[in-house]
Amino acid sequence: MDETETWETVCRVCGHDDADVFWADGWPTAEICSCCGNESDVGDDSVAGLRNYRGYWVGQGAPWQSPRAERKHRSQGWDLLRQLANIPEQWR
Template sequence: MASTENETETVCRVCGFDGEVFWEGGWPNEAAICPCCGNEPDVGDASVMGLRNYRGYWVGHGAPWDSPSAERKHKRQDWDLLKQMENIPPQWR
C-alpha cells in the first residue's frame, strides 16, 4: 500500500472512468462521486472483493450512468464500457 500513499487517483476503481479525483494520498475523496457508475470512494473500496461486488452489481443492471445529467456531461459519443474498464488499475480488477 505504501506505493499509493502520495498518489492521486483519477480513475474510478469500479468502472475505469477517468476524470475526477477519487483518491488522494491513500485516502478516499469523500466529495467525489463517479458520474459513470455512481460509486463514492470510501475505505471499503480498498478491498478488491468489495470492488468486484459493486462492479458486478452495476454491470448486472446494465451499467447505467449515475444520472442523465452526468451521462450528458461525461459520456462521449464513442463511449465503450469495455474500453473504459481497461483503465482500471490491475490491482483493482
C-alpha cells in the same frame, strides 16, 4: 500536487476518468463517480468489494449516475469495455 503525493483519478469500480480525484495520497476523498455512482471508500476499499459493486452495476446494465455525464460521454462514442480496461490492475 507535490511529487510525493499520489492521486487516483480513475474510478476503481468502473474505470471512468473525468479528472475527479477519488483517492489522494492513499486517503479517500468521498468523491462520487458520475458514471457508476460509487463513493470512494464505500464500495472500493477492497478488491472483493469492488468486484461485488462492479458486478452489480454491470448486471443492471451499467447505468450512469449522472445523466449529463452520460450524454457527454455517449456522444463521444463511449464503450463500456474500453472504460473497464482503464481500471488499474490491482483493482480488477
